[in-house]
Amino acid sequence: MARVQEVLVRTQRIATRTLQAGPEDGVPAWLLHGNVSSAAFWREVLEAMPARYRAVAPDLRGYGECEAKPIDATRGLRDFSDDVEALRAALGVERMHLVGWSMGGGVALQYAIDHPERVLSLALESPLSPFGFGGTKGPEGTICYPDGAGSGGGSSNPEYVQRLREKDLGEESPFSPRSVMNQFYFKPPFRAQPAREDTFVAEMVKMCSGDDFYPGDLKPSPNWPGVAPGTRGINNAMAPNYCNLSGFVDVSPKPAVLWLRGADDQIVSDSSLLDFGTLGQVGAVPGWPGEDVFPPQPMVSQMRAVLDGYRVRGGHYEEAVFENCGHSPHIEHQTLFMERLADFLARQD
Numbered sequence: 001m002a003r004v005q006e007v008l009v010r011t012q013r014i015a016t017r018t019l020q021a022g023p024e025d026g027v028p029a030w031l032l033h034g035n036v037s038s039a040a041f042w043r044e045v046l047e048a049m050p051a052r053y054r055a056v057a058p059d060l061r062g063y064g065e066c067e068a069k070p071i072d073a074t075r076g077l078r079d080f081s082d083d084v085e086a087l088r089a090a091l092g093v094e095r096m097h098l099v100g101w102s103m104g105g106g107v108a109l110q111y112a113i114d115h116p117e118r119v120l121s122l123a124l125e126s127p128l129s130p131f132g133f134g135g136t137k138g139p140e141g142t143i144c145y146p147d148g149a150g151s152g153g154g155s156s157n158p159e160y161v162q163r164l165r166e167k168d169l170g171e172e173s174p175f176s177p178r179s180v181m182n183q184f185y186f187k188p189p190f191r192a193q194p195a196r197e198d199t200f201v202a203e204m205v206k207m208c209s210g211d212d213f214y215p216g217d218l219k220p221s222p223n224w225p226g227v228a229p230g231t232r233g234i235n236n237a238m239a240p241n242y243c244n245l246s247g248f249v250d251v252s253p254k255p256a257v258l259w260l261r262g263a264d265d266q267i268v269s270d271s272s273l274l275d276f277g278t279l280g281q282v283g284a285v286p287g288w289p290g291e292d293v294f295p296p297q298p299m300v301s302q303m304r305a306v307l308d309g310y311r312v313r314g315g316h317y318e319e320a321v322f323e324n325c326g327h328s329p330h331i332e333h334q335t336l337f338m339e340r341l342a343d344f345l346a347r348q349d
Contacts, residue, residue: 016065035214041331045330056087061127123344127264131273144223148228161214161215181204217236224289293327
């Protein structure tokens, strides 16, 4: 098991905690975490990485112990991509493998669009749809309403947001961070070891909250469900008004892609339980305008359509599906995840 070091790195853009493991002259492999988490969710992966890699997991802007600087949602995920590029320059790395989980998968795609010459390969674990989270339909990612209604800063459960702000570490409410993690990050009845679970929850509540961070601001909309994205914060950066990663199909050079996902993911799914389209369809949010107007976002199908387009243009991707697994294969099925990731990386070096 590699020893994980905690290193504060100051770049030209931001100062952030990084977790690092492996030889300093090893092949760079960077791990980007998802929404409402931090670099600490990667610790076991860092420890288990093959010895030839220098693995680095940073806290992204607004998360963990990263410097609190606001997020301009009108740039989509480019604030995060630019932070990754600044970290690359600060650490003196020329090229790296990128592993992105959930929102971090979207950041990895954005970085590959912005700096394809820096990417050795891409491993996308349960990645954000290339068309953002919420408010689109069809594999081609057509936006449901021009203002992005049904996505962004108004899409998070208010009680969950409040409990994050209050740093609730318990599980008496189904909307506490611990309960949400165990219900949605993992497929029940899976639970991490108690001490590890406590660490995960403690990292979740470190996240910055408010209009500039999580979940971001919102504005009223005449379109269902009555709220649309604002211009600031994390969830708005993933709204379809601002986040469109379909341009990945045309990057050059074209790094090989490994797409890893759990078969029972409830977050990134063609019927996500966190998507207004699904909630409207099942009657949980009244006034749903119907399948033609606002269906459940087909997130997996959208990712497949973009990756198929990437393949048609000369790129390569392969897919690994983990059975009996939710949103976090690297935690729920760590051994299998590491075997698949290590095999892929070895074939790209």
